Amino acid sequence: DVKVTQSSRYLVKRTGEKVFLECVQDMDHENMFWYRQDPGLGLRLIYFSYDVKMKEKGDIPEGYSVSREKKERFSLILESASTNQTSMYLCASSLYPEAFFGQGTRLTVV
Amino acid sequence: AQSVTQPDIHITVSEGASLELRCNYSYGATPYLFWYVQSPGQGLQLLLKYFSGDTLVQGIKGFEAEFKRSQSSFNLRKPSVHWSDAAEYFCATSTGAGGTSYGKLTFGQGTILTVHP
Structure with a gap:
């Protein structure tokens, strides 16, 4: 079974902090994704990566950046957390065209 | 740009009743x-998927879905709902092979x- 592991289930951070969300997959997939989930909006794509050190913006990249130094690890970075970034964040890896999701990180910015 | 619509935000059914969750997509090709x-x-968790071929697909937990090209729909059904089916359900689409899709998914709003x- 594919396993996508997000480092934290719950996080509480203060406004202005730099926040790192980590995601690791164990299936050697080339493609990895970060989505944000909000009630009534479904999941929206923040960033994705199709290879090590390669990244592309998704639909809502503002306020976020990403890092992929190794194939199995994809990090989402909030440079300066704000309250409107309080949300559920889901990481996925893809063996095209099927995606596999982590358990999610619920981030609260206070 | 492709889009997915789930018209029903919230559905309530009785245990043992049948279920149909609606999904409509907007995309030129299949x-x-x-x-x-x-x-x-x-x-x-992935319930089921449609790529091509038979338009009625079977998934896990007794769910099935039918692809109807003429209606741009991919509705999810279950003949008899169990209490453990209570959850949120998302319909999603990915563009076909080629280009820079990379398996990006476009999601509906959820039901x-x-x-x-």
């Missing part, structure tokens, strides 16, 4: 279509299913 389920506090005993 897309890849998926249904995911999310239990409270959990990630997304919350409540099951009454």
Whole structure:
């Protein structure tokens, strides 16, 4: 079974902090994704990566950046957390065209 | 740009009743279509997928979905709902092979299913 592991289930951070969300997959997939989930909006794509050190913006990249130094690890970075970034964040890896999701990180910015 | 619409935000059914969750997509070619389920506090689990071929696809947990090109729909069905089916359900689409899709998914807004005993 594919396993996508997000480092934290719950996080509480203060406004202005730099926040790192980590995601690791164990299936050697080339493609990895970060989505944000909000009630009534479904999941929206923040960033994705199709290879090590390669990244592309998704639909809502503002306020976020990403890092992929190794194939199995994809990090989402909030440079300066704000309250409107309080949300559920889901990481996925893809063996095209099927995606596999982590358990999610619920981030609260206070 | 492709889009996915789930017209029903919240559906309530009685245990043992049949279920149909609606999904409409907007895309010129035949897309890849998926249904995911999310239990409270959990990630997304794939229920079923449609890529090509038989338009009626079977998934896990007794779910099935039918692709109807003429209606741009991919509705999810279950003949008899169990209390454990209470969750949020997401329809999603991915563009076909080629280009820079990389397996990006476009999701509907989600449908919350409540099951009454």
